[in-house]
Amino acid sequence: MDRSVLEMELNRVLQTTGVSKKSFIRQHGFKESTFYKKLSNPLLFNEIECRKLSLALNLDFLNYDQFQQQYLLPPLIQDEIEIEPSGDENHAKVAGLFYGVVIGVVIFITLLWIWLANGFPVNADTKQVAETERFEWTFEGAGKDIDKHNFIELNNFHSAMYQYEFHNAKVNIDGDKVRLIADMYYFPKGKPERRQQALFEANGEYLGDNAALSYRATLVGGSAKEIWIGVAMLRMPRSGPANGYWLTIHYDKDINGGGPFALGTFDVDRGNRR
Numbered sequence: 487m488d489r490s491v492l493e494m495e496l497n498r499v500l501q502t503t504g505v506s507k508k509s510f511i512r513q514h515g516f517k518e519s520t521f522y523k524k525l526s527n528p529l530l531f532n533e534i535e536c537r538k539l540s541l542a543l544n545l546d547f548l549n550y551d552q553f554q555q556q557y558l559l560p561p562l563i564q565d566e567i568e569i570e571p572s573g574d575e576n577h578a579k580v581a582g583l584f585y586g587v588v589i590g591v592v593i594f595i596t597l598l599w600i601w602l603a604n605g606f607p608v609n610a611d612t613k614q615v616a617e618t619e620r621f622e623w624t625f626e627g628a629g630k631d632i633d634k635h636n637f638i639e640l641n642n643f644h645s646a647m648y649q650y651e652f653h654n655a656k657v658n659i660d661g662d663k664v665r666l667i668a669d670m671y672y673f674p675k676g677k678p679e680r681r682q683q684a685l686f687e688a689n690g691e692y693l694g695d696n697a698a699l700s701y702r703a704t705l706v707g708g709s710a711k712e713i714w715i716g717v718a719m720l721r722m723p724r725s726g727p728a729n730g731y732w733l734t735i736h737y738d739k740d741i742n743g744g745g746p747f748a749l750g751t752f753d754v755d756r757g758n759r760r
Contacts, residue, residue: 488560490528495543495557514542515654515669528558534685534706541656541667644740644748648672652686652754657722664692664722670703682706688718695723701732718752727755 500507511521515538524530531539533550536558540547547553655668670686673679688701697720705712716734729752736748 490525490558490560492528492531492539492543492545492557493525494561495545496525496539499543510542514538514656529554531558534704537685537687538654538656538667541658541665544658640747640749642744642747644736644744644746646675647736647738647740647748648750649675649678650750652752655686655754657728659692659724662692663689664697664699665689666697666699666701684714692722695721697722697728697730720752725756727753729753 496507496510499505500510505513508518511518516535524535536550536553537547539545540553545553545557649672651671653669653671655666658665666686666688668686670684671681672684673681683706684703685706686701686703688699690697690699697718699718699720701716701718703714703716714734714737716732718730718732720728720730722728722730732750732752734748734750735746
C-alpha cells in the first residue's frame with residue numbers, strides 16, 4: 487500500500503527535528519502498537535486523533551472529512567497516455583459531438599421556456615434558511631469589576647459541580663495567535679469513578695505572556711456528541727506553569743439553585759507534573 491500524505495509529513499517533521507518516531511508517539515499520548523497499526527491504514531485514525539496530529543505536524547484541519555481527503559490517502563498519481571485516433575474514429579467523434587450539442591441546446595431552450603412561463607420561481611426553502619441564519623442586534627448597557635471580597639454578587643453562578651484534569655496539553659504560539667489542544671478528563675466533584683474524557687481545543691490571541699482563548703470541549707465516546715463552549719484567560723509565559731480562569735454556561739441543573747454560569751480554574755505545568 488502506498489504511503490499516505492500523513493506518513494510522509496510525519497517522516498519529514500521527524501527528520502527536520504531529529505525526534506525519533508517512538509519519542510513522538512509517546513509525547514503525543516499515543517500507544518505505540520496502535521499508532522503503527524493506524525499509520526499503515528490512516529483512515530483508522532479517529533477525529534480526535536487527527537486533530538492532535540494536525541497540531542503536532544502543523545497541518546490544516548478544517549474538518550474531519552477534509553483532513554481524511556488531504557492527508558490520510560496516498561498522493562494521487564495520474565498517468566496520461568495519449569493515443570492518436572484514426573480517421574474513422576475522428577469522424578465518429580465529430581458527429582457525436584455535433585448531435586450532443588444540438589440535443590443540449592434543445593434541452594436548454596425547453597427548460598428556459600418553462601422557467602420564464604412560471605414567473606422566475608424562487609426556492610422558498612433556500613431563501614428561508616438564508617434569512618433565518620442572519621441575525622443583527624444593537625445592545626446598550628454597562629459593566630464593572632467585581633471586588634474579590636464581594637463574590638456574593640455572583641448570584642447567577644453554579645455551585646462547584648465538576649473537577650477537571652488536563653493531560654498532553656500542546657500549545658502552539660505563532661506571533662500573536664495561540665492554539666491549545668489537550669486531553670481533558672472531568673467528573674462530578676468527589677466522584678472520580680465517574681470520570682469521562684473530552685477533547686479540549688482552544689484558539690485565541692497571545693499578547694505579553696497572556697492568552698485570551700475561546701474553547702470547546704468535545705465529549706469522547708457516548709451515543710450523543712456533547713460539546714461545551716466557553717472562554718478562558720490564562721497567564722502563559724514561555725517558561726514555567728500556565729494558569730488562569732475559564733467561564734462557561736453549564737447545561738446541568740444546580741441542585742442548590744444557582745446558575746447557569748460556571749467559573750473555574752486552569753492550572754498546568756510543563757513536563758510530567760499532574
